[in-house]
Amino acid sequence: xxxxxxxxxxxxxxxxxxxxxxxxxxxxxxxxxxxxxxxxxxxxxxxxxxxxxxxxxxxxxxxxxxxxxxxxxxxxxxxxxxxxxxxxxxxxxxxxxxxxxxxxxxxxxxxxxxxxxxxxxxxxxxxxxxxxxxxxxxxxxxxxxxxxxxxxxxxxxxxxxxxxxxxxxxxxxxxxxxxxxxxxxxxxxxxxxxxxxxxxxxxxxxxxxxxxxxxxxxxxxxxxxxxxxxxxxxxxxxxxxxxxx
Numbered sequence: 001x002x003x004x005x006x007x008x009x010x011x012x013x014x015x016x017x018x019x020x021x022x023x024x025x026x027x028x029x030x031x032x033x034x035x036x037x038x039x040x041x042x043x044x045x046x047x048x049x050x051x052x053x054x055x056x057x058x059x060x061x062x063x064x065x066x067x068x069x070x071x072x073x074x075x076x077x078x079x080x081x082x083x084x085x086x087x088x089x090x091x092x093x094x095x096x097x098x099x100x101x102x103x104x105x106x107x108x109x110x111x112x113x114x115x116x117x118x119x120x121x122x123x124x125x126x127x128x129x130x131x132x133x134x135x136x137x138x139x140x141x142x143x144x145x146x147x148x149x150x151x152x153x154x155x156x157x158x159x160x161x162x163x164x165x166x167x168x169x170x171x172x173x174x175x176x177x178x179x180x181x182x183x184x185x186x187x188x189x190x191x192x193x194x195x196x197x198x199x200x201x202x203x204x205x206x207x208x209x210x211x212x213x214x215x216x217x218x219x220x221x222x223x224x225x226x227x228x229x230x231x232x233x234x235x236x237x238x239x240x241x242x243x244x245x
Contacts, residue, residue: 003069006058013057017046021054025070033070037063087216088224095213095227099234107209107235108242110191111142115163118156120147122178126169129195129228133167136236140243153181162189170194171215171223173201182206195231211235 007014007022014022024044025032032040040063041048055066111117117137121130134144144167147153160166166185170178173196182192182203194207197215204210213227 002073003058003066006060006069010058014054017050018054018057020044021046021051025066029070030074033067033074084218088218091214091216091224091227092230095215095230096234098212098214099231099238102211104235104238104242107193107211108239110165110193110209111137111140111239113163114165114191116145116160117142117165117167118145118147118160119167119169120153120178120181121169122175123171125223125225125228126171129232130167130169132229133169133232133236136232137239139236140239140245150177157181157184157188160185160188160190162191165191165193168192168194168203168207170196170203171228172197173199173203175203179203179206195228 004026021040021044024040035043037048037051041051044051051063055061055063058066060066060069119130119133121127130146134146137144145156147156168178168182173179173194179202182194183206185192186206191209192207193209193211194203195211195213196203198212204212211231213231215223215225215227217223
């Protein structure tokens with residue numbers, strides 16, 4: 001259990017002095033790893049006995065144990081363990097094998113028969129993936145119209161029809177706006193190809209075709225994003241092969 005969870009768990013036991021101590025520690029974690037209990041007491045302008053009592057209320061043996069927690073958290077913050085690296089490798093390999101072994105004729109026939117091809121994404125990584133897809137499709141002499149922002153997406157709804165194809169790109173497949181937009185496209189007969197992470201997400205269910213890749217949360221909000229681009233690149237090369245380019 002990390003130190004924040006310990007504080008939350010024992011919050012009702014803490015008085016005004018305890019909360020003042022915690023506020024200083026929380027905002028100066030690196031510093032508190034290397035200073036003594038007496039030094040912390042001076043910085044908080046309280047007795048070191050108050051610091052000791054604070055640690056006891058958290059269920060710790062003393063300030064030294066609290067520093068161990070802080071040090072462990074600091075080390076974990078920037079350190080990716082070996083098992084995480086193995087998961088990243090496996091995600092890349094699984095994503096590559098999935099698109100390698102997929103018969104993509106259904107996608108290629110949609111692209112060949114489409115009047116216009118569009119893409120829409122939300123979030124920095126999906127937006128970059130959308131632009132990458134546009135560049136890749138140019139090698140097959142296909143123009144992908146990248147839609148930027150909500151306002152533009154609502155404008156294009158007025159013009160699309162059943163002869164058009166839309167790529168919708170989302171990491172989770174659970175973005176409310178994209179999924180509502182997908183339903184609006186479906187009501188106009190537009191064919192939807194979604195690109196999401198693996199899993200039975202809502203966008204995958206709405207789409208005519210779902211392409212998926214493997215990734216996982218590494219830490220905080222960090223995902224491995226290379227499978228996103230591997231899928232798109234291999235798809236575009238397979239399309240070039242299909243067209244004899």
